[in-house]
Amino acid sequence: MKVGFVGWRGMVGSVLLQRMRECGDFELLEPVFFSTSQASKTQTIEGLDGSFVLKDAVHLEGLAQLPIILSCQGGEYTKTVHRALREIGWDGYWLDASSTLRMQGNAIVVLDPINQDRIAWGLKNGVKDYIGGNCTVSLMLLALHGILKEGLIDWISSMTYQAASGAGAQAMKELLSQMGKLSESAISDEPALDMERRVRSTMLSNDFPQNVTQVPLAGGVIPWIDSDLGNGRSREEWKGEVEANKILGWKTEPLKVEGICVRVGTFRCHGQALIFKLNKAYDLQDVGAMLDSANDWVQLVNNDKESTLAGLSTAKVSGSLNIPVGRLRQFSSDKSIYSAFTLGDQLLWGAAEPLRRALGIVLRYAK
Secondary structure (H helix, E strand, O other), X not given: OEEEEEOOOOHHHHHHHHHHHHOOHXXXXXXXXXXXXXXXXEXXXXXXXXXXXXXXXXXXHHHOOOOEEEEOOOHHHHHHHXXXXXXXXOOOEEEEOOOOOOOOOOEEEEOHHHHHHHHHHHHHOOOOEEEEOOHHHHHHHHHOHHHXXXXXXXXXXEEEEEOHHHHOHHHXXXXXXXXXXXXXXXXXXXXXXXXXXXXXXXXOOOOOOOOOOOOOOOOOOEOOOOOEOOOOOEHHHHHHXXXXXXXXXXXXXXXXXXXXXXXXXOOOEEEEEEEEEEOOOOOHHHHHHHHHHOOOOEEXXXXXXXXXXXXXXXXXXXXXXXXXXXXXXXXXXXOOEEEEEEEEEOOHHHHHHHHHHHHHHHHHHHO
């Protein structure tokens, strides 16, 4: 079956193709590659045989010939092209990494280890839009899968530490440029306070690179992500609750999720400090066992310094599907409240992997 790929050169698209090659997914389909800027050019794709003539990603008639389209191109492309395709009668499957269609009533946010039943229901009932979820939401749900599926959680507070990759490739490059500027400004053999003043002066200078981040990210944090909803909450924080509940299936009593989303100077690994209340007090070891056994990717890390430093490492987690969960503790003030800290790769389980797996599910159903 032919599958059209749009936005495959970007970060998420590149990671998606890499995972598809690793998993042998291209044996199940015939890829057609589209481009918004290089249509008609011939392109070789790493790991795939032969060469491909790139199709025009805004040519509706060409797109409409395909039964499945997967887009990593971004929200503006989806707003323009998806609606136009539906208006001319295209009835194919649309898979998308952007947030544009997530909250549409006729779309399913995909995270199959959590909501495989919901995806299967959608396929049987004519749902054609399958959308990747917010990165921190997907990683949070996978980390807490063991107690979510048992229906034990009353509420969650998620304080995020989100990587530069969540703001795009240019943010990653700017972070590296900022690091270079700070390193150049420091004199290692001068007193520490003098060095700090010199570095701070560089961060505040007019020529410090911050076109993407707006304020210094290297050497700092940015406690606001996405747009301002006007009620003291950012859109990223709003997503934590509404998207989590859509993935979980909009249960009668929705999961309550609060928190603050913060950008930090990591490249592609998100962290989350979680506080969650269960419906009653459970033995801490039992909670840990439920988390550790829920899926193939969560790894419980013992709550001691040595294990934490070894297991909760952004350098080790980046580039992997592993989702370590550590710092698991039961509050002494209320035995039904627990804390944990988790890491996950923003570009894998946070973006590309749920789409890759959803594509496989759609292909198997459509055939």
